Amino acid sequence: MKWIYILPIGLVNPATLKYVAEEIPLKLNYRCKIMESIGEPSYAFEPKRGQYSSAKILREILNKAQAHPVSEDLIKILGIVDLDLCTPILTFVFGEAQLGGKAALISLRRLHQEYYGLPPNPPLLLKRAVKEALHELGHTFGLTHCLDPKCVMYFSNSVKNIDTKSDKFCDSCSILLSEKKPKVTE
Amino acid sequence: MRGDVHILIVDDEAVMRDSLSAWLMEDGYEVEAVGDGAQALQRVREERWDVLLVDLKMPGMDGIEVLEKVKGYNEEIPVIIMTAYATVDSAVEAMKKGAYDYIVKPFNPEEIGLAIRKIIAYQDLVKENLYLRQELERKYQFKDIIGKSHKMQEVFALVKTVAKSNSTILIEGESGTGKELVARAIHNSSLRNEGPFVAVNCAALPENLLESELFGHERGAFTGAVSTKKGRFELANKGTLFLDEIGDISPKTQVDLLRVLEKFPAGRGDSLN
Ligand SMILES: [Zn+2]
Numbered sequence A: 001m002k003w004i005y006i007l008p009i010g011l012v013n014p015a016t017l018k019y020v021a022e023e024i025p026l027k028l029n030y031r032c033k034i035m036e037s038i039g040e041p042s043y044a045f046e047p048k049r050g051q052y053s054s055a056k057i058l059r060e061i062l063n064k065a066q067a068h069p070v071s072e073d074l075i076k077i078l079g080i081v082d083l084d085l086c087t088p089i090l091t092f093v094f095g096e097a098q099l100g101g102k103a104a105l106i107s108l109r110r111l112h113q114e115y116y117g118l119p120p121n122p123p124l125l126l127k128r129a130v131k132e133a134l135h136e137l138g139h140t141f142g143l144t145h146c147l148d149p150k151c152v153m154y155f156s157n158s159v160k161n162i163d164t165k166s167d168k169f170c171d172s173c174s175i176l177l178s179e180k181k182p183k184v185t186e
Numbered sequence B: 001m002r003g004d005v006h007i008l009i010v011d012d013e014a015v016m017r018d019s020l021s022a023w024l025m026e027d028g029y030e031v032e033a034v035g036d037g038a039q040a041l042q043r044v045r046e047e048r049w050d051v052l053l054v055d056l057k058m059p060g061m062d063g064i065e066v067l068e069k070v071k072g073y074n075e076e077i078p079v080i081i082m083t084a085y086a087t088v089d090s091a092v093e094a095m096k097k098g099a100y101d102y103i104v105k106p107f108n109p110e111e112i113g114l115a116i117r118k119i120i121a122y123q124d125l126v127k128e129n130l131y132l133r134q135e136l137e138r139k140y141q142f143k144d145i146i147g148k149s150h151k152m153q154e155v156f157a158l159v160k161t162v163a164k165s166n167s168t169i170l171i172e173g174e175s176g177t178g179k180e181l182v183a184r185a186i187h188n189s190s191l192r193n194e195g196p197f198v199a200v201n202c203a204a205l206p207e208n209l210l211e212s213e214l215f216g217h218e219r220g221a222f223t224g225a226v227s228t229k230k231g232r233f234e235l236a237n238k239g240t241l242f243l244d245e246i247g248d249i250s251p252k253t254q255v256d257l258l259r260v261l262e263k264f265p266a267g268r269g270d271s272l273n
């Protein structure tokens, strides 16, 4: 039996982690295990940007995945961080993933209503987190962005786009997913 | 999904190449990245690219030089210049030399995606426009003529050819075979298509009236000529005059007609046919 591992990086609300871990299996047919949190990713801080390099954190997640003993039953690993992420070419990202690889990462930072100066909205935060988690995991299963604005693989450059799309893979993405996902025989 | 869109990245910094490639691949594009202008030009010669993303500041050949050489090779390839050191001067130079866009690194996530999608949409539009325009021309010129046969296609081709001239054109054919439609098609395909298309059924008018119909008359020129009347020749000025059933008119009118037609040598701007 294979699992999707969820790795909290730095301080992340445990209730959020639990919710995401319970929602993912409903869409991806893999159950989730929440790992022990690793520390704040100071190694990934980019002083010029005042943000964290998503690529550097992704590498750290991959290291964690390859480390014994989890590698045996690990199908994917999803890092969750509550810090703002950037890449060398993008001003910010909601997350990053290895296309067709093992590791994915999402940031909750810009999913909070508070980030935009609005009152907290916990249910909305949870919904957004699940969508972004599924989106980045979708990339690890080899899916690219989908043109269907309702599909979870639709590219979101704003929370508005995240809120517009559903937490479901559209029919064509579902087909691709079932082709790309290894058969669960173990 | 967008696997049929090929993007070439030219950047001397590996970190930028990797980051941009990864991101564009997530968006479903087919991406290749090279580290300098020389390799870029080689790849441009070897393959078809939909978009080039070229870094401005590179050792050796800089982005502007790559842009110029790419445009020199194939003007159609859209080139986006990207830089972490944006200045008005370099932006102006890039745009003047034909850059499609000039983007500052790091990009807003949607900015670069939008720029590329705009190019793809534009290229699709150009193709679609070309097709629609051809279709429209075809339908407009020959909209009333239905003919798929080889012979009719020959007629259509001939219509297109003769429409460009200002000569007098004789259309022969049995009654009911569509001579007037061909005449209208010639008019619509010609440079005079903004002008009037005037048709006269020569067989339907008595000889004396036909003369005045064609050439007009001054008031009182003959019994019944109560006012000055413009002839059809005059009415058709800068347009096309179609003389239907010309074979039915009397020898005398034919001679008059010939005299008039001879006064309109081919090639005169406002001549008639
Ligand atoms: Zn994505």
Ligand SMILES: [Zn+2]
Pocket (backbone or CB within 6 Å): A146, A147, A148, A151, A152, A153, A154, A169, A170, A171, A172, A173, A174
């Ligand atoms: Zn989809």
